[in-house]
Amino acid sequence: MKILTNTTSPYARIARIALGEKGFDLSDTEIVSPWADTPVLIENNPAARVPTLITEAGVPLTEGLLILLWLEKKRPEPSLLEGPLDLVISQAGRAMGVIDAMVHIMIGVMHTDPNFAETKVGLRRRRTIVTGFRALEATPPAVSGSTPHVGVLTTIVALDYLRLRFKDAPWVESLPKLEALRMQVAERAAYKNTAPYV
Numbered sequence: 001m002k003i004l005t006n007t008t009s010p011y012a013r014i015a016r017i018a019l020g021e022k023g024f025d026l027s028d029t030e031i032v033s034p035w036a037d038t039p040v041l042i043e044n045n046p047a048a049r050v051p052t053l054i055t056e057a058g059v060p061l062t063e064g065l066l067i068l069l070w071l072e073k074k075r076p077e078p079s080l081l082e083g084p085l086d087l088v089i090s091q092a093g094r095a096m097g098v099i100d101a102m103v104h105i106m107i108g109v110m111h112t113d114p115n116f117a118e119t120k121v122g123l124r125r126r127r128t129i130v131t132g133f134r135a136l137e138a139t140p141p142a143v144s145g146s147t148p149h150v151g152v153l154t155t156i157v158a159l160d161y162l163r164l165r166f167k168d169a170p171w172v173e174s175l176p177k178l179e180a181l182r183m184q185v186a187e188r189a190a191y192k193n194t195a196p197y198v
């Protein structure tokens with residue numbers, strides 16, 4: 001199995017944490033640049049995005065949460081759905097909303113307009129980030145079983161991406177409960193080994 005990733009993508013990190021938590025061998029991880037149209041990425045994923053996972057049989061799998069879904073079926077234990085299912089999925093949905101908004105702003109700033117965050121669409125995405133994190137902070141996901149569920153996983157991925165990309169943004173609010181949650185998982189290998197960096 002081979003996983004194509006970069007060092008910052010929250011979507012790729014979701015898949016990588018899920019693989020790590022389930023004990024998969026991640027030694028065949030290749031860092032690629034999606035925006036440079038790396039051949040192995042384009043050949044396996046017409047969307048040219050990370051994560052892209054190539055199975056032992058050579059089948060390309062894409063989309064972070066679909067890879068996690070595939071893993072749940074492929075290797076059910078430990079489950080990443082341990083906890084009150086409706087709440088877990090609701091929290092993961094909130095986290096994905098802020099991840100999408102953050103990535104949208106970053107793509108806008110890097111590839112369209114350095115002031116994208118101040119445009120009409122950028123301000124809308126900023127509102128999503130603020131209100132989404134506020135909602136997560138109000139009812140933070142909890143580690144209930146031995147393995148943090150997908151609500152915790154996606155929330156920590158979102159928080160770390162916020163700290164990486166928006167650490168000086170004046171509109172980011174304080175998130176003490178989510179920071180405490182981060183401390184709870186920080187030493188887990190799957191999280192530690194995939195910490196994002198530029």
Ligand SMILES: N[C@@H](CCC(=O)N[C@@H](CS)C(=O)NCC(=O)O)C(=O)O
Nearest residue numbers: 009010011034048049050051063064
């Ligand atoms: N919906 C996809 C999104 C993946 C995605 O957008 N990855 C970004 C990195 S954060 C990427 O590779 N972007 C390259 C591009 O959009 O061309 C998922 O959940 O995996």
